[in-house]
Amino acid sequence: MKQWYKIENKGDKAEIWIYEEIGEDFWSGDGITAKSFQKDLATIKAGQIDLHINSPGGEVFDGITIFNLLKQHPATITTYIDGLAASIASVIAMAGDRVVMAENALFMIHNPYGMTVGDSTEMRKMADTLDKVRGSIVLAYTGKTGKDEGEITNLMDAESWLSSFEALELGFIDEITEQMDMAACAKFVPLMINAKFKNIPQNLTGDRKPPDNERDLESVLRDAGYTRKEAKSIIACGFKGILRDAEPPENPQKVEDVPRDAEPPKPAKRDRVADLLIRAELMAPSR
Numbered sequence: 474m475k476q477w478y479k480i481e482n483k484g485d486k487a488e489i490w491i492y493e494e495i496g497e498d499f500w501s502g503d504g505i506t507a508k509s510f511q512k513d514l515a516t517i518k519a520g521q522i523d524l525h526i527n528s529p530g531g532e533v534f535d536g537i538t539i540f541n542l543l544k545q546h547p548a549t550i551t552t553y554i555d556g557l558a559a560s561i562a563s564v565i566a567m568a569g570d571r572v573v574m575a576e577n578a579l580f581m582i583h584n585p586y587g588m589t590v591g592d593s594t595e596m597r598k599m600a601d602t603l604d605k606v607r608g609s610i611v612l613a614y615t616g617k618t619g620k621d622e623g624e625i626t627n628l629m630d631a632e633s634w635l636s637s638f639e640a641l642e643l644g645f646i647d648e649i650t651e652q653m654d655m656a657a658c659a660k661f662v663p664l665m666i667n668a669k670f671k672n673i674p675q676n677l678t679g680d681r682k683p684p685d686n687e688r689d690l691e692s693v694l695r696d697a698g699y700t701r702k703e704a705k706s707i708i709a710c711g712f713k714g715i716l717r718d719a720e721p722p723e724n725p726q727k728v729e730d731v732p733r734d735a736e737p738p739k740p741a742k743r744d745r746v747a748d749l750l751i752r753a754e755l756m757a758p759s760r
Contacts, residue, residue: 478505480513487519487548495539495561496532504531507538514542522548524569530560533585533606537561540613543568554578554637554646555653563645564610567617572646575653580640582625583632585610618644 478493497504524543530536543550543565552569559581566572566580574580585606589599607629614625620643628643640646 480517482517482519485519486521486523487517488523488525489514490525491562491565492525492527492555494529494531495565496535505535505539507535507542510535510539511542514546517546517548520548522546522550524550524552524566526552526554526558526562526566527556528559528562528565529557530562530581533561533587533610535561536564537606537609540565540568553650554580557581561610564613567613567645571648572617573648573650574637574640574646575651576637576649577652578637580635580637580645581633582610582614582629582635584629614645620644 479490481488494504550569552566552572554574557579558566585603637649
């Protein structure tokens with residue numbers, strides 16, 4: 474399923490689909506920013522909003538802003554967790570006056586995560602910022618569930634992946650509905666691993682472990698339709714990490730069809746596999 478974001482006005486009811494990561498992706502420009510969301514939300518005059526979510530999360534400040542924009546809107550909001558509401562996407566889900574979750578969907582909460590470069594003073598500033606962000610997130614969860622702060626922070630510390638039944642018991646949602654197709658969630662796995670999620674459920678990742686060395690990565694690229702030379706070229710250029718849902722390049726050549734001394738074709742600038750590799754925290758090998 475393609476990741477997308479859309480708002481539709483339908484008379485007395487409006488529908489919002491957040492089937493994307495939150496915040497603008499550095500490489501592709503995809504994602505939902507608070508600025509674009511605010512502009513689109515302002516066009517909704519309906520008294521009822523159905524908010525559909527299938528998102529791995531993303532930029533925390535964009536997410537908190539989107540949550541606040543929804544809470545401030547005069548419409549009655551029903552949130553539908555169609556597949557995945559992870560990280561800051563789970564906070565956005567709390568904006569609903571009523572939260573409905575598909576029976577086989579997943580809900581994940583954890584502590585905010587960030588990186589910084591600098592001296593000890595800069596590191597302390599980042600730690601203070603993360604603590605403040607965590608406090609804002611806790612307020613969203615406690616406001617919905619009625620749980621005390623300690624119980625919520627314990628769940629966040631553990632990076633808790635909740636089934637619909639667990640989310641209902643804890644008060645994060647109000648109703649469970651029929652099952653949805655979870656295949657769309659698997660596309661978010663590289664992004665979630667890149668974000669250092671530690672407890673991704675096996676029903677999303679499958680039994681196969683992500684490749685963590687060049688030999689395994691080469692095998693994945695070959696399975697995706699690349700020749701041996703192309704795979705080695707990609708790895709040599711600095712792509713190193715994990716890849717799961719690789720799509721083969723258009724019209725891939727089989728190894729036996731390529732002359733032994735032929736130069737490998739140049740990969741497309743926006744090649745899907747290379748893009749996923751980049752988005753999966755691929756770092757140039759140390760020299």
